[in-house]
Amino acid sequence: MRIVLLGAGNVASHLGPALQHAGHELVQVYSRSEESASELAVRLQVPFTVHTEDLVSDADIYLFSVRDAVLESLIREVAAGRDDALFVHTAGSISVDVFRNLGLAHGGVFYPMQTFSKKRPVDFAQIPVFVEALEESDCQLLEELARSVSRRVYRLTSEKRRYLHLSAVFACNFANHCYALAAEMVERSGLPFDVLLPLIDETAAKVHTLEPRAAQTGPAVRYDENVLERQKKLLADRPDMQDVYDRMSRSIHALATKTPHKK
Amino acid sequence: MRIVLLGAGNVASHLGPALQHAGHELVQVYSRSEESASELAVRLQVPFTVHTEDLVSDADIYLFSVRDAVLESLIREVAAGRDDALFVHTAGSISVDVFRNLGLAHGGVFYPMQTFSKKRPVDFAQIPVFVEALEESDCQLLEELARSVSRRVYRLTSEKRRYLHLSAVFACNFANHCYALAAEMVERSGLPFDVLLPLIDETAAKVHTLEPRAAQTGPAVRYDENVLERQKKLLADRPDMQDVYDRMSRSIHALATKTPHKK
Numbered sequence A, B: 001m002r003i004v005l006l007g008a009g010n011v012a013s014h015l016g017p018a019l020q021h022a023g024h025e026l027v028q029v030y031s032r033s034e035e036s037a038s039e040l041a042v043r044l045q046v047p048f049t050v051h052t053e054d055l056v057s058d059a060d061i062y063l064f065s066v067r068d069a070v071l072e073s074l075i076r077e078v079a080a081g082r083d084d085a086l087f088v089h090t091a092g093s094i095s096v097d098v099f100r101n102l103g104l105a106h107g108g109v110f111y112p113m114q115t116f117s118k119k120r121p122v123d124f125a126q127i128p129v130f131v132e133a134l135e136e137s138d139c140q141l142l143e144e145l146a147r148s149v150s151r152r153v154y155r156l157t158s159e160k161r162r163y164l165h166l167s168a169v170f171a172c173n174f175a176n177h178c179y180a181l182a183a184e185m186v187e188r189s190g191l192p193f194d195v196l197l198p199l200i201d202e203t204a205a206k207v208h209t210l211e212p213r214a215a216q217t218g219p220a221v222r223y224d225e226n227v228l229e230r231q232k233k234l235l236a237d238r239p240d241m242q243d244v245y246d247r248m249s250r251s252i253h254a255l256a257t258k259t260p261h262k263k
Helices: A012-021 A034-044 A068-079 A136-149 A158-188 A193-206 A225-234 A239-257 B012-021 B034-044 B068-079 B136-147 B158-188 B193-206 B225-234 B239-257
Strands: A002-006 A025-030 A061-064 A086-089 A107-112 A129-133 A153-155 B002-006 B025-030 B061-064 B086-089 B107-112 B129-133 B153-155
Touching (some): A012 A025, A068 A086, A107 A136, A136 A153, A158 A239, A158 B193, A193 B158, A193 B193, A225 B068, A239 B239, B002 B012, B068 B086, B107 B158, B129 B158, B136 B153, B158 B239
Parallel strands (some): A086 A107, A129 A153, B002 B061, B086 B107
16 A cells, blocks of 8 residues: 555654554655654655645555645645545544545545544554445455554444544543643642542543443532532632533533433 | 441442551441441441441541531531540541531541542552641541551642542543543444543543643644534534533633643
8 A cells, every 4th residue: 555644743643653564655744834744754764745746646545634624625636636546534523525525536534533642652553443435445445454553443434423523522622621620720729730640540440341420420410519519619710610610510410310321 | 546437338438448458447337328338337347337326436536428418417416425536527528627617626537539439449559648637636647547548648728628629520520421421422423432442541541641731632622613513513402512512612722722821
């Protein structure tokens, strides 16, 4: 597989090395940012460019790991005159229709569901990868590509992937934001953030064996109004956090008192 | 130390065995629920009672691990005629003043900051324990007691502990609720909840090395309005989740665009 990697951000900087390590040939890296492009190209020991007109034309796969907002226009630019190649994006929230709508025959999705940061190593083999393509043969190819880097490969339609990506936003981005708000409060107690780490770790570990609803503890699940009111008052100078506190507490209580989940 | 344990819930059922294992003598277990009391008493091989009038009167410490809402009235009931003993509670959100206000000379707090579930073993030695007492000598005693079960013992005033407990609500209860809401969405994608576990684990692991603000990823931090609007639409039939989605996304973006944190 000769692959051109478009993007040099959090996802690309993990996916590129993983693909190369699995024996695929990365022939070029593209990014609008010369700094990001050169940094990743040096790591991969491949050429880079910041101009789409300098992209090679004989790759098998053009793999787009760029911001959702610029994805469509970049695909349009790159695909012109390269109709035979396979165009693939890694965006959890974007439908495979983005390729169909551009009149492309070969389009697919390769969504590795993880939170990537450039400086943090991840074990790609453990990352669930969700693949999909306009053509069955392309889907088989993407499945194979995915299996070469991960042990957890699933086919998933764009329709279903929307909900998966939304669930990832809750489980990752929103959970991390809870940590960020916790960090502000722990600072007020004069303690370092790391006193929270055993709690954060156990909260995550718990849902390996208990479903999250059953794992819930704390004042909101009991709807302990005294505690809830006192805690809201502590946030009097932070209406934004008070608002989050209130909505989350109500939502926790609503879920706790709902009739058992139908299964 | 001769200790009477009042409560047989999530905290007591972990704290009791930890104290016993450290060599302290648990002389009695009390709970209003006979089922809970007897279950814990059998595990600890100590007598239990469901009547406060049957509590022994010669213990050194009466340790209260009960719901915040019933704590004060239970302390009042138990303390009558036992003025020389040390009365201690484990509630993160309740001030040591609860003892002072009842006219007691010996009162203290022993707050193990963790999310406890009866059926899930925890390593007590790793749990941060925060102690405080009305009298310095009692505080030293509680510090010693805490060190016998945990390697992470801190003295903390009630004033500061309020913020610590609030941070724990964000880091644990609210983060877990994000998992619970994620579970509902992943079900719509037709996939099992466990596809989210690598993401949940990495999100928690990340904040060991990056501060949560720096670790944030996803559409809200970029304020990618297309994605945000599309995802909100997916929640059209769930106004409660849509509301949480909206507030959290705004709060993430607000934090991301704030001037760098003063340190």
